[in-house]
Amino acid sequence: MHTVTISAIQQASPSVKIFRLDDARGAFRYLAGQWIDLYVNIDGKVEVGGYSMTSTPTNQGYLELAIKSSTRHPVTRWLHEHAQVGDSVTISDGQGTFFYQPNMSPRVVLVGAGVGVTPLISIFRYIAASVPQTDATLIYSIPSPDEFLFQTDIEKASQLPNIHHIVTLTQADDNWQGRTGRITADLFLSAGMSDDTLYYLCGPQGMVEDISAVLTSIAVPAERIIYEKWW
Ligand SMILES: Cc1cc2nc3c(=O)[nH]c(=O)nc-3n(C[C@H](O)[C@H](O)[C@H](O)COP(=O)(O)OP(=O)(O)OC[C@H]3O[C@@H](n4cnc5c(N)ncnc54)[C@H](O)[C@@H]3O)c2cc1C
Known part of the structure; x- marks a missing residue:
C-alpha cells in the first residue's frame, strides 16, 4: 500500500x-x-x-x-x-491484466466510450511517450463535445507518425464538425487492420459487447480482444 x-x-x-x-x-x-x-x-x-x-x-x-x-x-x-x-x-499498486507492454504486439487499437477511455489513454500516452515502434490508434466515442476528455493531449500526440485517433459523437450536436455515429466495422477497416493487432475495449457493458461482436464479424480472433470490465 x-x-x-x-x-x-x-x-x-x-x-x-x-x-x-x-x-x-x-x-x-x-x-x-x-x-x-x-x-x-x-x-x-x-x-x-x-x-x-x-x-x-x-x-x-x-x-x-x-x-x-x-x-x-x-x-x-x-x-x-x-x-x-x-x-x-x-x-494499492497497479492491478489487472488490462495493460500493454511493447513485447505484446507492434500494433494496438484502443476502443473506448465515455469515461471508459481512462485505461486506454494511459496506454496511448505510454506508447506516445516511449514506444515509437508501436502503432496505436485510439477510437473514442463521446456523448457530447464537452465530454471529450484529454482532447489537447490526444491531438498533440497524434502529430507523431505512430499515433492516430478517431473520435465519434453519438448524439447530434450543432457545435461538432467531426465524425458522428456509432463505432462500426467500416471504422475498424478504415483504420487499417493486421493479423497482429491487439484490440483493447473499455466502456459501458452494452458498448463492450457490441464492439466485441463487430470485431468478431470481421474475423478478429477472441484472443486479440482485451476487455476491461467495471461491472
Ligand atoms: C477496474 C475498474 C476501474 C475503474 N476505473 C474507473 C475510472 O477510471 N473512472 C471512473 O469514473 N470510474 C471507474 N471505475 C468505476 C468506479 O469504481 C465506480 O464503480 C463508479 O464510480 C460507480 O459509479 P456508479 O455507481 O454511478 O456507476 P454507474 O454509472 O451506475 O455504472 C454502472 C457500472 O457500469 C460501469 N460503467 C458505466 N459507464 C461506463 C463507461 N463509460 N465505461 C466503463 N464502465 C462504465 C460503472 O463503472 C459501473 O460499474 C472503475 C471500476 C473498476 C472495477
Missing part, C-alpha cells in the same frame, strides 16, 4: 474530475492500462473504489485518475464532493 497526496484537482468536463496524486516515496508501480484500489476513511469507515490510471508509468512520482461523478458510490462521491488538494489517500 502507498500513501499518496492529492496535489491537483481539475474539473475536466461537466461530469469528470481529474485527480493528480503525488507519490513522494516513488515506490508506486503500475503498467499502462492498469487500475488501483483507492481507500478513504469516511466517517470512521474505510471505503474502497477501483480506478484506472490515465497517466503513463514513464512519468514517475505521480499518477493521474479521471473520475466520473456518482452520488451512489461512497469513494467516488467523496472524491467529487469533499476531496481537497493536500488530502492523503491510500492506494
